[in-house]
Every structure is written in C-alpha cells, then in structure tokens.
Amino acid sequence: MPRILITGCSSGFGLATARLFLDRGWDVVATLRKPDPTLLPPSERLRMLQLDVTDAASIARAVEAAGPIDVLVNNAGFGVPSPIELTEPDMARALFETNTLGTLAVIQAVLPALRQRRAGVIVNVSSSTTLKPLPLVGLYRASKAAVNALTESLAEETRPFGVRVHLVIPGRAPETQFGNNAFPHLRGSEHPDYAPMIARVVAQMRDSTEPTTQTSDVTEAIWRAATDATSPFRIAAGADAVAWMAEAG
Known part of the structure; x- marks a missing residue:
C-alpha cells in the first residue's frame, strides 16, 4: 500500500486527512507535536509520530522512523x-x-528519497487569504503567500525527477479551530483606533451568508492531488476558495 506522511494531525484538516486516507486503505504516518493515540482509531496501517516542524532534530527522527514515503502533505x-x-x-x-x-524543512527532509526514487507527490496546504487583500490576517497571509511561491518553484525543480507537487488552497472553514475560534481572540480588539474595524470584520464573518469551506472539501482536494496525476497544480478547496481563485484569475 502507498504511504502518506501528514504534518499537523492534531486537529482540523490534518486529522481529517489522516482519517480519509486510512479509510481508503493507505498506510498513514500522522505527525503532530504531541502524539495522542485517542485521536485516530487503532490500525496496523497507522503510525503516529512526534514531529515539530520548527525542530530539525524532530523532523529527522520522524522521517527516519516513517520509512519510505510516497506522498508528503505539509x-x-x-x-x-x-x-x-x-x-x-x-x-x-x-x-x-x-x-x-517549517514547510521548507519537512520538504528538505523528505525530498531526497523521492528524488532518488524518481517518484512521489508533495502537497502543500496554503490558504485562500493569499488570493485577495484582507484585513487582520496580513502576517498569516504573507507566510502562506511565501508557501505559494516556494511551491511554484519546487514544482519546476522536481518535475525532471518524476516528483509531482501540488498546492491545495482551502477557503474559510468555520468548523476548524482557526476558522471558528481565532477571530473572537483578535489582537487589538481593545485598541481605540482598530476596535471599530475589528468589530466590523468579526460581524461580517459572523453574519455572512456566503458559502464557506467544509473540511471534506479540503481532504478530497488533498486526495485528488495525491492520487490523480492529471490534477492541476493549484486546487481550490471549498466554494469560497473556488470563487476567489476565479476572481484572482
């Protein structure tokens, strides 16, 4: 069976992706900073490993313990x-x-083996915030836009080695920890100049009737990238992400 290594499996898209690939018969290496065996059902095809993407030694240990990887999901x-x-x-x-x-460090740890085998897939998860200017997420957006640029160049560099690279771009997913919990704890909500704008943005998000992204949209996009060699380089995940990508051209 093919083997996938997924980072950030403590919750949200990472945890749901691990479940999906397990359900579909893959060997799954689910990595997270603090392994919790209760997060996923026991399976002979599951390995849960400690991996902190900001710790080079942690990455090296996890990649070595994981064994040969066919697909990496950052x-x-x-x-x-x-x-x-x-x-x-x-x-x-x-x-x-x-x-x-952190994304770069994991790529650099996994890619040599994929290059030597002349096969494999790397899927980097970005954000629809990179598709248009938005207030209050400037630094997050910038960090993900850097992932986009890195991934674009990586795809060009690895193509001669038979390694496919894809960028999955999720929209806003209220059911995830970030989508549901982050905005009530916005920094600056008490600042006299920024408070009105922050209150307006939070209210717009709360009262919006626009489509959002479901976790299943993202897991299916990752599945498509991992298993379909004809899938596009960029895959929007969620109705809002699809619409924003179309607007961005």
Missing part, C-alpha cells in the same frame, strides 16, 4: 488574526517559522 500551520501594526515581532517570526520555514 499541513501544519497556525494563524493569529491581528492588525499588522499590533503584531508582536515574536509572533510574526513564529508564523513564518511554522508556516513557511
């Missing part, structure tokens, strides 16, 4: 909504270290 990441002016330098660095440099 899903680990986080976001903290905040006006750019009020984003602390440590938080800005943490966003890039996890979302961008």
